[in-house]
Amino acid sequence: MSVDLFRIDDRLIHGQVVVGWGQPLGVAFIVLVDDDVRASEWEQELYRMGVPPQVSVIFASVDEAAAQLAAWQSDERVGIVLTGDVDTMARLAQTVNGAVRAVNVGGVHYREGRKERLRYVYLSDDEAGALRGIAAGGVDVSAQDVPTGTRVPLDEFTA
Amino acid sequence: MSEPLTGVILAHADVAQAFVSAVQVIAGDSHGLVAVSNDGCDRAALTARINAAIAGRPAVVFTDMPGGSCAFSAAAFARGKDDVRVVTGVNLAMLLDFAFHRDQPAADAAARAAETGRGAVTVVGSPAGARG
Secondary structure (H helix, E strand, C coil): CEEEEEEEECCCCCHHHHHHHHHHHCEEEEEEECHHHHCCHHHHHHHHHCCCCCCEEEEECHHHHHHHHHHHHCCCCEEEEEECCHHHHHHHHHHHCCCCCEEEEEEECCCCCCEEEECCEEECHHHHHHHHHHHHCCCEEEECCCCCCCCEEHHHHHC | CCCCCEEEEEECCCHHHHHHHHHHHHHCCCCCEEEEECCCCCHHHHHHHHHHHHCCCCEEEEECCCCHHHHHHHHHHHCCCCCEEEEECCCHHHHHHHHCCCCCCHHHHHHHHHHHHHHCCCCCCCCCCCCC
16 A cells, blocks of 8 residues: 655644544554654654554654655555655655655645645745645645545645 | 642643633633643644743643644643643543642642543443343
């Protein structure tokens, strides 16, 4: 089954990921691609707190994720690859060139300089451009917070 | 202890405010409990809300889930602070107990609240045939 979801979510590992997507997909592993968390053992411990024991959590830098992605995609179990921002997903997609086929924008919240695109997606113009850049590489980019929500194509929320 | 503990309830959607309202109805006052929702927040914004709610006072932060954005932000905020503790899995029983034991150190109040909360989770009902 391999990696079923590549998600951008600035809350990283939280309820929508573990329960909202994890339960219906039957997720067995979650890969958090974040250079800062990869370097912080106490943050890793905190993120493991909210994950059921049967779900493995892997912390990876962008370079480590790029090196391991083929193995995760050939894993018989179902997994989610998660980044906390657009830039990290863009770097991963670019590095693995073609191995990321779809990206789910799941939660990017308000900060100064960002505009509301959807209730759960706020993007700066640069971030919107980066998402379009990912899509230009043949990746299907859309927004959807939870599986029961409406899937919104990139063009509709970055127009 | 010079200052009673503040209790910050940190939860998804409107859960925290509902808990504060329930405590007010039962105990007649909010007893130092403050509601914080994670709506619309990334991790940095949520930490800012916690910081504003605690405002430098000794506190216990109650979160709804043992993991996720609320628990993570609370634990990260409390890291290295002797006068702030975090209790996950908030329920009304632990909040009502906390409301009347806010004169303890944060660590003691948190341990007491967690024990009370655990004790409130039970399966109610007689075994089959027990009333027979």
